[in-house]
Amino acid sequence: MILLLGGHGYVGQAFANNLQSRGLVFAAPSHQDLDATSKDAVARMVGTLKPRYVINAIGYTGRPNIDSTEQEKSLTLTANTTVPCVLGEVLTAQKVPFGHVSSGCIYDGSRPDGTPFTENDAPNFAFSHPNASWYSRTKAMAETVLADSSTCTIWRLRIPFDQFDHERNYLTKLMRYERLLEVNNSISQLQEFAAACIESLERRIPPGIYNVTNPGAIRTSEVAKALRQHGLCDREFQFFPSEEDFLAVPGRVKRANCILSSDKLAATGITLREVHEALDWTLRRWKMLKS
């Protein structure tokens, strides 16, 4: 028995699908079934279900996008920091292995020498960074609290995309945005992400932080071009002349844009496809599903 929290969300559903495809039995309580901010409620459920491991896919990333987390600070804090804090206390004490969906959006840019950030680099887009978003701050705070746990694996997701049209899917977003910002990013194919995360718990790799992104980095214009080439979108994409113009839109907060190394995860034997290859596979699949 596996316990999946947040299993009805965008990321959680990818976990649910992967668990199902493996034939694994799992429970995915809704918010109504479980108040995950309550240590007592979590301890009771874990005591009853006795899960082999727990997956935390609860999180708040804003609606329609991350800008709104600035207006929903307590909700964002509760979902992104309090819940992992409670899980860390209950599950570490009970020695139950668990994985937590974190975010690579606690980094901006790349290391001074231009190489990708590794898990040994301290987040540079959170904490004392004056322009860090509240979202990034809450995710980084959760990593701080879980860093001490002997049973927690932290999975850093970045800009999820897959072959299903969805308001949270990076590819859907790009097709809907009026204008795009040209940036270079490490991103995560969502099905590959969920598969890798579950594999990490099944194989019992050492607990700790892992960047779970497709190796390499990709520019917005490359993704836009691929969307046109695969016939999924025939519009001419417009780009902001600069990040300053992008940020000049009222209510907009600075995004983290960064390149992450997934070498630490790969060293455990768990790999994701190179990012351009993963995008190509995803767009072909999308095209097939459409036709």
Place this chain on the structure above:
Amino acid sequence: MILLLGGHGYVGQAFANNLQSRGLVFAAPSHQDLDATSKDAVARMVGTLKPRYVINAIGYTGRPNIDSTEQEKSLTLTANTTVPCVLGEVLTAQKVPFGHVSSGCIYDGSRPDGTPFTENDAPNFAFSHPNASWYSRTKAMAETVLADSSTCTIWRLRIPFDQFDHERNYLTKLMRYERLLEVNNSISQLQEFAAACIESLERRIPPGIYNVTNPGAIRTSEVAKALRQHGLCDREFQFFPSEEDFLAVPGRVKRANCILSSDKLAATGITLREVHEALDWTLRRWKMLKS
């Protein structure tokens, strides 16, 4: 009408006493009366009471001391970060002035040139500091969320002491501890602190961050000597040979020790006594109360 949150705690009672001595009408709901983590509950109470201003003295500093906050991370986060986050959202939107009891324990040491930290210095004992306590992190996170509020005054308290024997009183603690650590700190006489904070709201000084400490700094050995000189304690105080020895005690977390400038508050016309003078006054008063 004034709304005092956390009015039954150690710091909150000092606020309650000061409000009473001014003949001001206030409500001090208990935890049972108000769930201060709920935006709806806070908005309802503020809508009903229509307070002139709100004082937030809710906070968790650990029992018997700050070490225990490491074992009570979700409780500490909820009291110290979620509550101010909720208040910031509700009270800023409703344009209600409010004050929040923060902590100077988000700094360690002094500025590179040896001068006291001012409110313009970014906290250096929180966020990415590897040894910062969870307590300091949660207090700093609250300051981050309240920094944007146009109606919030942040009051930084440090190591409260007064003339009443209490487990939270710095003087009581020193008399009970087996061994002391010699450090140099800015500290806050609690009655003076509460008076200055209420004065800041009554006078409507500009919202923002204020260090509310007694001017100057004092060494542990100076306080210990004064306790003996005033006849409040006749034991010979023992000191740890070094901070390393102090921290070698299992479960002990590093304390913030720092010197803060209270010049910004003083510039508004609100002053506290010089720290040695405040200690002397407090110990004389304690002696009188005892006899």
